Amino acid sequence: MSDHAKQGWRARLLSETPRSRREAKLGQAYRGWLQFRQNRLALLGLAIVVALIVIAVLAPWIAPHHPHEENLAQRLLPPGTGAHLLGTDEFGRDILSRIIYGARVTLYIVVLVALIAAPIGLIVGTAAGYLGGWLDAALMRVTDVFLSFPSLILALAFVAALGPGIENAVIAIALTSWPPYARIARAETMTIRNSDFIAVARIQGAGTGRILFRHVMPLCVSSLTVRVTLDMAGIILTAAGLGFLGLGAQPPMAEWGAMVSSGRRYILDQWWVATIPGLAIFIVSLAFNLLGDGLRDVLDPRQKK
Amino acid sequence: MLQARPGFRQFFGVRPRDKVKASIALRQSSGFLFQVALTLLGLLAVTFFIGRVVPIDPVLAVVGDQAPRDVYEAVKRELGLDQPLWWQFWVYVKKMAAGDFGQSLLTNRPVIEDIKRVFPATLELATFATIIGVALGVPMGIAGAVWQDRWPDQLVRVVGLVGYSVPIFWLGIIGLLVFYGILGWVQGPGRLSVFFEDMVPVVTGVILIDAAIAREWEVFWNAFGHVVLPSAVLGYFSIAYIARMTRSFMLEQLNQEYIITARAKGVSEARIIWVHALRNVSVPLVTVIALSYARLLEGAVLTETVFAWPGLGRYLTTALLAADMNAVLGATIVVGLVFVGINLLSDLLYRLLDPRAK
Amino acid sequence: MKPLLEVEDLRVSFATPTGRFEAVRGVSFSLGRERLGIVGESGSGKSLTGRAIMRLLPAAARMEARKLSFDGIDLLGASARQLRGIRGARISLVLQDPKYSLNPVMTVGQQIAEAARIHGGVSAREARRKALEMLEAVRIRDPERVMRLYPHEVSGGMGQRIMIAMMLVPEPDLLIADEPTSALDVTVQMQVLAILDDLVAKRGMGLIFISHDLDLVGSFCDRVLVMYAGRVMEERAAPDLAGATHPYTQGLLRSLPRIADDRAELPTLSRDPAWLDA
């Protein structure tokens, strides 16, 4: 048996002298994981997010009913009545099934916003920070304009322009949430810009695009990841807010915010109709917050003890 | 160029140093004003063009369901909507530069008058919420940092995260049910109970202040009873934000060398936290608080809806949904100004608090 | 004479994701009213040793010792209150870089007066007078003006003199100076050291001088501890340093550049893993 197989993967990952670039990266990730694992709340957050994904994927198999199946004779049943574990809503639809299917919508919102907003912010921020000059000034002015809008209002404006619906809500939220990412990426880029390794890359003849994409952006990714994770709760809540104002997901789609919104008319007597999706929103945004906190402890060195 | 123009030298040569300084300051501030103007113009342009591509027909919002064609066309002309977009924008900007925000379609009143009414309502709510946020959020954040990873920290974190994660309209309705409906500890929705309306002359528009000026203490307490709950609900949100930021700033400061110096001097922990660290924390914290205050001043649509609070957020939202563009643009400009104003203020405070910034 | 400070088998360790890491591993020494130098490379545990004496370790650190007593007081068992009474008043600490070790948003005067007030129980006016006096003692011209300055408005050398003034105001018995001059220019270094030397001699204090500079320690102190990887490798009287027996000390000595040096290159320091367990 060879020497380094005997060492075991754990020791290898933790070794101070990694054998390859990949091994170094893996080692770093593993050390991060070890640190992350110590934060029990963060682990809980991770578990909930994983559960959300699992539920979303398996929704058709685990939901007891179809989320749109109405029965006006069985409306507003309290939790635990008959076949409805969490009760029924104003159309007699099974709330549990709607919550389960709603996980898909929530996941969809979260993933899509992250996929749209983070790259926009990253590109704008790194370009502004790295290239400087008038481009920086112009981009930052645009960022300021977007920043000085209240995000819900801007989202509202976009939704009003594009028409209500989940896709448009997602686009609207994404368009309102990139400016802070641009700011962060810009700040990070400014500190990286003058560092030696960038100078080396430049001397070696790397083009601006290559430097931006291969050297600058990867370094901004970790702090951006933390920020995006922490923002997820806000994104879910903004989507819910749009739903509350009738501009988010449209009926009968089982979106949690819209469920709270339509359930609020029954909140004084049939509390569960609005409260259960409210709890779902709460639990998931809490999870993203916990996860974000945990990630920050690992990825953001300033916060380290 | 070898020879400086004589005028140039004369011009600066005789100038006392202060004046040069003043001119630099002026140049900086004019640059600043230019930037503000640019930001506001950008804001206007974005809002304007979004507003114009909205598939909501403002004419229909005016004339209603059953309007015949001729009335529709007449109103469209009246609103200037038959003109090309860029021309409409130009006309709008020109008018606005002259201080004319135009007329709101929905209230049939000058937008500026509407804003004078709704902004103080939001100001009142936001200020209270921020006071609550700071009064509770800062100590909570400090507690979290001081007892890092122990139960007070976890408690603060969870309480804060709950504030971050609860849909605010849900919290509002439940709060109203419990504290108004069941317990009766606070007043109901709205800014005043109906019978107190118009009892004090409007000076600032902020009822609490107006009532205090008029020495109408019944009105004052009534208004207070109304503002407590919505501002607490909003404030919970800022508590969460402020506590989280305070905690992280505090942790950063507590790891600084000067804290060790202070400990080595024998300074008590309490004094280290509340004097040494907090003074340093307050510098970035001011920016955070200002930011959260600015956000609240932009109006909290959801809270305002639940509490029937006639504030800026609801005004803006209603206007948006009806494509009442004069109202939307006017309110947006106010929002932009508030943002800029608060930023300036926080800058000023920053300079006051941090000797290094002078 | 009973020693001022006794340290026996001092250990400091940290929890890391890969297990416990021992940064100080069984350090023992005792100290009278004398000047003790502690030398070692960065990471050798010398600073931690200094801070452990004042019980000023980071929260994540765990510290054990068979004995840690100062002037008959058991520092290990001392309450937080007792410790506060000792810190500053009886044992003081001068840190490396005044840029970080002074509070940036308090004036110099406030910071020095604070030290005087905490332990002296004196009035504000008296504290101010003491602060002024002390600033003069560290040879600062126009102390009235300096009192009003913020740390970022003073130079590094002046900052360090302010730091010393602040630490000596309550007239402690023991001063721990943790690389007090390494952040300063060479010329300023000498001035600061001279002041320190002068004050320690005048007031009859004990001094622990922590440094990576073997030469400096050799010339400045009475006795020297050489540390490596959390352990004391060797303890010698300063004048006797040249006769060091431990290979590590010898290595350190050899790697020092000399004015009359004719070596083409400095030898690299060799480290023997066996020293870790010695």
Place this chain on the structure above:
Amino acid sequence: MFPQISKRALFTASAAGLAAAALPGARQAAAQQTPRNALVIAAQIDDLVALDPHHSFEVTGSDLLKNVYDQLFIIDDSKPSAELLPGLAESFTISADGKTFTFRIRQGVRFHSGNPLTAEDVAFSLRRPLQINRTPAFMYRSVGLTADNIEQTVRQTGDFEVQVTFNEAYAPTLIQNLFTATIASVLDSKLVLQNAGEDRGNTWLNRNSAGSGAFRLTRYQPNESYTLDRNDGWWRGRANMQRVIVRHVPEAATQRLLLERGDVDVARNLTPTDIAALRGRPGISIQEFPRGTIQYFSANLGDPILSNPRVIEALKHLVDYDAIANNLLPGQVFPHQSFIPRAILGEVNERPWRFDPTRARALLAEAGHPNGIRLTMDTANTFPSLDVAQALQASFARGGVTLEVLPATGAQVLAKFRARNHQLFIGIWGLGYPDPHYNADGFAHNPPGANNPGKLTWRNNWNIPELTARTEAAMRERDQNARAAIYRQIQAEFMGTSPFAVFAQQQVQVAVRSNLTGYAASSPGLSAILWRATKG
């Protein structure tokens, strides 16, 4: 004198009581009371745009304006169906050709300003709607009055006599009913002219009142509240309440809490579940008032699928009429399938359509869609249309119709509807004045070749030259019974073949504090009635 002093005097007794209650913590758990001489209503009033009675076109507007202004005729508010009473017109005569109506104006009526009301004010007020040409002006145009002829058609023939000449000999009841509408409000012409700018007082009247009615408007803050104070010299008698305050409360739950706490006397916009929960609660009573508003959905006949009458028939079989009325909107609507609402001349109470998915499937198969069809339905994203649309989604599915609901803001959906870009549209239609013609004009009148997006028939591409002629004939039928008979015929045909499925008529369900009586949230005269309200 400072204006607030008098207001304070008004509520001395109550304010003292409230003062203690207003202090936080000092409040009793028991519900407090609003003052005995004031009526406080929580309602949604954010759709209130115009207060100029010749401009206003919303239900909330008429609730306010009919209590502030008087019209030439009155709908008797003590009767369950719309019966006419003389209003500012004491009596009238009709010329031999039936086109010219001569109105005798009641003497001794004074405006709130103290100005006497004369024929001059009436003539001014009859001309003004066409001169400012806002939406409601179409009601006058439909009887041949136009901006161009108004100076000649409306004439002041004496100090207290006005003549109006129409282009046809219209049924007298039609004209009388028309002149009960908000648009027929008589304004204080002197006061209006004093304050008129270039817009004939439109701006001024949108924030002030110049009427002679039971109350005068003393305060109005858009989206917040309005306050009406009693007109002690009203010619029909003095109102019981000295003051009426209507406060905008957007959320139903909030309205309910206010009512339960006793901070308001009336909660105007509660949901069926709120009503169910409040029913039987001590101190609170539930009241229901029919309202002349119908709910319908319509199909665009310009669409290839929907142009097949069998498909329309199938859709009408796919509405669960009873479930909507009894389960979804209990108490807020009752089943109704025709366009003339109950309590109006010519009403029919037959309901030929039943929920029958099997029949619907068969019809669809006959129409060539054995595997069902897919349709979209545009709806405003507000209660109740959105809720009904979702219920329809489920019931349509049982007949093989896959319905996609497309909710959007009201103005947005409306624009689409007016542009005929919809397949199905679900909406609500309110009566403008209590005459069958108003709805017949919208639902059964579509002059060929005209391009009128104001008409529902046009919007749905329903070409009906024959029905249009009959609707016009009904306008001219002077015999009340014969007129009613024509409308019944029109409706029979409408219910059978039209692209409209009317499924319910609304009623206003309010919860009030039990000590309040005489308040009507809605009436056959199409507005709230405030002056009879009294507290026990």
